[in-house]
Amino acid sequence: MAKVLCVLYPDPVTGYPPVYARDSIPALGDYPDGQTQPSPSAIDFTPGQLLGSVSGELGLRGFLEAQGHELIVTSDKDGPDSEFERELPDADVVISQPFWPAYLSAERIAKARKLKLALTAGIGSDHVDLDAAVKAGITVAEVTYSNSISVAEHAVMQILTLVRNLLPSHHWAATGGWNIADSVERAYDLEGMDVGVIAAGRIGQAVLRRLAPFGVRLHYFDTHRLPTELEEQLGLTYHPDARSLAGSVDVVSIHAPLHPQTHHLFDAELIGSMRRGSYIVNTARAEIVVRDAVVEALESGRLAGYAGDVWYPQPPAANHPWRTMPHEAMTPHVSGTTLSAQARYAAGTREILEDFLAGRAIREVYLIVDGGALAGTGARSYTADGSASPGSGQTG
Ligand code: NAD
Numbered sequence: 001m002a003k004v005l006c007v008l009y010p011d012p013v014t015g016y017p018p019v020y021a022r023d024s025i026p027a028l029g030d031y032p033d034g035q036t037q038p039s040p041s042a043i044d045f046t047p048g049q050l051l052g053s054v055s056g057e058l059g060l061r062g063f064l065e066a067q068g069h070e071l072i073v074t075s076d077k078d079g080p081d082s083e084f085e086r087e088l089p090d091a092d093v094v095i096s097q098p099f100w101p102a103y104l105s106a107e108r109i110a111k112a113r114k115l116k117l118a119l120t121a122g123i124g125s126d127h128v129d130l131d132a133a134v135k136a137g138i139t140v141a142e143v144t145y146s147n148s149i150s151v152a153e154h155a156v157m158q159i160l161t162l163v164r165n166l167l168p169s170h171h172w173a174a175t176g177g178w179n180i181a182d183s184v185e186r187a188y189d190l191e192g193m194d195v196g197v198i199a200a201g202r203i204g205q206a207v208l209r210r211l212a213p214f215g216v217r218l219h220y221f222d223t224h225r226l227p228t229e230l231e232e233q234l235g236l237t238y239h240p241d242a243r244s245l246a247g248s249v250d251v252v253s254i255h256a257p258l259h260p261q262t263h264h265l266f267d268a269e270l271i272g273s274m275r276r277g278s279y280i281v282n283t284a285r286a287e288i289v290v291r292d293a294v295v296e297a298l299e300s301g302r303l304a305g306y307a308g309d310v311w312y313p314q315p316p317a318a319n320h321p322w323r324t325m326p327h328e329a330m331t332p333h334v335s336g337t338t339l340s341a342q343a344r345y346a347a348g349t350r351e352i353l354e355d356f357l358a359g360r361a362i363r364e365v366y367l368i369v370d371g372g373a374l375a376g377t378g379a380r381s382y383t384a385d386g387s388a389s390p391g392s393g394q395t396g
Helices: 061-066 084-088 106-111 130-136 150-165 167-173 178-186 202-214 229-234 242-246 268-272 289-299 340-356 376-383
Strands: 003-007 070-074 093-096 119-120 141-142 196-197 217-221 235-238 251-252 278-282 303-308 367-370
Touching: 003 340, 061 070, 061 340, 070 084, 084 106, 084 289, 093 340, 093 367, 130 141, 130 235, 130 367, 141 196, 150 202, 150 251, 150 278, 150 367, 167 178, 178 376, 196 242, 202 217, 202 229, 217 242, 242 268, 268 289, 289 303, 367 376
Parallel strands: 003 070, 003 093, 093 119, 119 141, 196 217, 196 251, 217 235, 251 278, 278 303
Antiparallel strands: 141 367
């Protein structure tokens, strides 16, 4: 019987919700590329309820315990005395969400002698040292597409939030003011701007499609070029590298995975090559940008705004400079964990567990590492070239 160690974010400070704002979430069909929704044999939760926090348990307890497996759920994940580290040595499966990542560094993987599956309930497995997972023969899987549209919506929201100067305007409304000039002195229309994405995978493409009706000029860079028909349909300008794109746009939205090729891609030099007054939105991973280069560019005016929902480490310290830098519109890491997204990735997590525990193959598209190599989506979107997996232990 398997021991499943699941790290989830803490419940709301007001307690696990007894009631929700809405009674249901929409039922969706296949994903935009035809991939089918998660298909576990059953689910033991009500879609639309909070599943990603400790009491939600991703809806897994009934299913696992009915089969005699052990489920341990904790939010205590950091440091040698954490419950995660104490339970890790004899865990067969670790489940973690990127919003509250259980960092599986090479050292922790070395301690996890029974670990066979590191399952990301969501998308983005850079919190696992992928090189170490390859070497240890651990399968790494994630619930591909489960929250890609959720993130795309958040990125579009944050682009508009920055360009329209939403948060300062809201501040005046909420604090009794009517300060029109204070609100608009940094407010612009998005229409007519050049907007680009770094990576046009599932999220990046969804952002491009959502922005097309805004009357912007769209640009992208991806290591895989999109089909010509799609480029023509959306009026996309392709750039051969990040430098070319960064210098050609007013807004950059980052949607690449974090791996050695993208680690600290947006450093002071690349940001310095952008048009004065550019905006960066980063809902991908914090370490794709250099933390202090962002702060300095906001202070100097090179950047007019920075927004995103990804930080390093997570949770960040109370004095993390992105909490107080000027012209930011940061959120905690929430874009991919709406109640809508949770229903999909909880179902996908169960689908992966059902297959793994029954000895069946996990869907190819969910795989990041398998059989001692990058596999599935991992083989297309990541590199594991022997250098450290950036998200799993270095400082940001
Ligand atoms: P995806 O696999 O569909 O797309 C990734 C794309 O990145 C691919 O098209 C790939 O070719 C491209 N790419 C890889 N390396 C690149 C490089 N060096 N330069 C340019 N392009 C490169 O993944 P997705 O669903 O679009 O998700 C992308 C990333 O977004 C995830 O890896 C994750 O880090 C992040 N994410 C964040 C959240 C959140 O809640 N904020 C949720 C989901 C995913």
